[in-house]
Amino acid sequence: SLCITRDRNKCILCGDCVRMCWEVQNVGAIDFAYRGSKMSISTIFAQPIAESDCIGCGQCSAVCPTGAIVVKSDRDRVWRELNDQNSKVIAQIAPAVRVAVNREFGLAEKENAMGRIVAALRRMGFDSIFDTSTGADLTVLEEAAELEKRLDQGENLPLFTSCCPAWINYCEKNYPELLSHISTCRSPMQMFGSVIKEQFKTSGKKIVHVAVMPCTAKKFEAARDEFKIDGVPMVDYVITTQELIRMIKEAGIVFGDLEPEAVDMPFGSMTGAGVIFGVTGGVTEAVIRRIAMDKTPGTLSSIAFSGVRGMDGIKEATVPYGNGERELKIAIVSGLKNADDLLQRITAGKHYDFVEVMACPGGCISGAGQPFTTLKGKENRGKGLYSADKLCSVKRSEENSLMMSLYKGLLKGRIHELLHVDYQGRKVEEK
Structure with a gap:
């Protein structure tokens, strides 16, 4: 495996x-x-x-x-790339990683360690370091647009999220008839991977893209043929949070003594909507922020208290859509047994417009690549991401100025090619 x-x-x-x-x-x-x-x-x-x-x-x-x-380790291969003078090694760091590292170094668990992680990666030899939250902002914009299109057409509802590779794999093997309902959006890791490889393709060195993820299934996702161009993957290696911690220790870095550092340009801008992707309900909340007509601060609070937050395995929410003449019925599940129970309800006739699915109970903060912690520890990780969201000056993905620059530049005329995928086509080919 x-x-x-x-x-x-x-x-x-x-x-x-x-x-x-x-x-x-x-x-x-x-x-x-x-x-x-x-x-x-x-x-x-x-x-x-x-x-x-x-x-x-x-x-x-x-x-x-x-x-x-x-977890299968890719540390040795990443170390070899870091020691190769002909390689330009680029990292992206998932939102859930920043709230799972500190405890292993004797620091407060729910404290945001992103700045120290960036500093550690620089000392290990990474050439450029970015935040996957930027890729999550792209996902929000594309997924929200897809949801609005499907709502207008009344087709292929509910729309299932596509961020979790284990969920995609589960659906392919157990519910292939529902693949047309899954969003065509790539995961934030893969969207950002496409953007990074495109941005640095003219470099004189070999581009090596490493994703630091809380998830083991991301290793499988990175190797999928859908995310390769001429046999070259958009993400070359995936290391988990556990592997990152071991690499920091192997490098002899005293993590607690590091001064926090910022991620690199040109992808140094992200929003709170992207940061909360790492906790169950975060994708849904980010999408609701995007499609909500009312953009006032009070709306952010009402969305947070609409039922999308919390560690429950199955959550339901109803939110106004458009000018208020319609309500969206939303379901949020984490843990695949809960997902299967919800799918049984849907096949029995229950209607939802949007369904977020995360394979790991609690979302990415509970990914198998994260260090072990208790249920209380997982709750603290979620609170840590919401605290990071509060500290972001920009809360909505569409307000990230970098997004417009990407759409007018690197992504112009290539949005579907670089940001979307057709899992339905893959299933047909296998048959």
């Missing part, structure tokens, strides 16, 4: 991974096999995990107490 690796010798047959896979994620890729002294945890017919029903969420590794299942 591109996402996880197993060491059977460390397995104590506790069954935590099996329960997670079956009861929380509803995937059922692994189970107990054989009996007595021959008992083991295995896929069906002991097939390779990459060929099983596994969707790469990595939650099995997150609950494994012995390290029998761990």
Whole structure:
């Protein structure tokens, strides 16, 4: 598997991974096999995990107490690129990473560590460092436009979000008939990856793009053929938050002593809407901010209290749309068992206009690539992202001046090529 690796010798047959896979994620890729002294945890017919029903969420590794299942590491390959004088190594950092690093270095968990992460990456040798929140702003604009178009046409509703690669994988394997309902927008990582590769394509050095993510499934997403041009991926390597922490320690950097630094230009502008992508309900809130007619500060508060926030596995909200003559019915789910329950309701006839799905319970802050923490710790991570949103002077993606510069420049005439993807086409080809 591109996402996880197993060491059977460390397995104590506790069954935590099996329960997670079956009861929380509803995937059922692994189970107990054989009996007595021959008992083991295995896929069906002991097939390779990459060929099983596994969707790469990595939650099995997150609950494994012995390290029998761990995130597959790309650290060594990234170190080699950093030591290659012919490579220009560029990093993007996902929103959820900034609230999960501090605890590992003895600092306050929910404090925003973005500035120190940037400083650490510079000392490790990265040439340019950007914030994936900028890519999230692009996603908000494209997804909001797609939602409005579908609402006007009354077709392919509800619109499902497409940010989570594990959810996409789950839908492809279990609900292929719903692929036309999934947004054609690429994830923020892939949108930003396309922009970064396009921006630096004239560099005299080999461009190596590294994404720092809370998610194991992003490793699989980066390797998908849809996100390659002439066989070259838009994101060359994905390292998780855990891998980043180990690299900082390997470099001998004293994280707590670092002075915070800003990300680089020309992509140094982002909004609070992009930052909150890392917590369940964040994508929905960002999209509502975009399509809301009333842009006053009071509207931001009303959106926050509309039911989109909180760690509940299934949330529902109703918000006004347009001039108030219509209401949007919205559902937000995290954890694939909850997603499956919601899909059963939808197939039974319940109507929603917009559905946000995150495979990991609680959203990206609970990704399998994040350091272990308790439920309270995950809640604190979410609060940390909302605090970062409050400190952003610009709250709405459409107010990010960089977005207009991109649309008038680098993206002009190439929006669909660089920012969208057709998962339906991929499924047809496989058949």
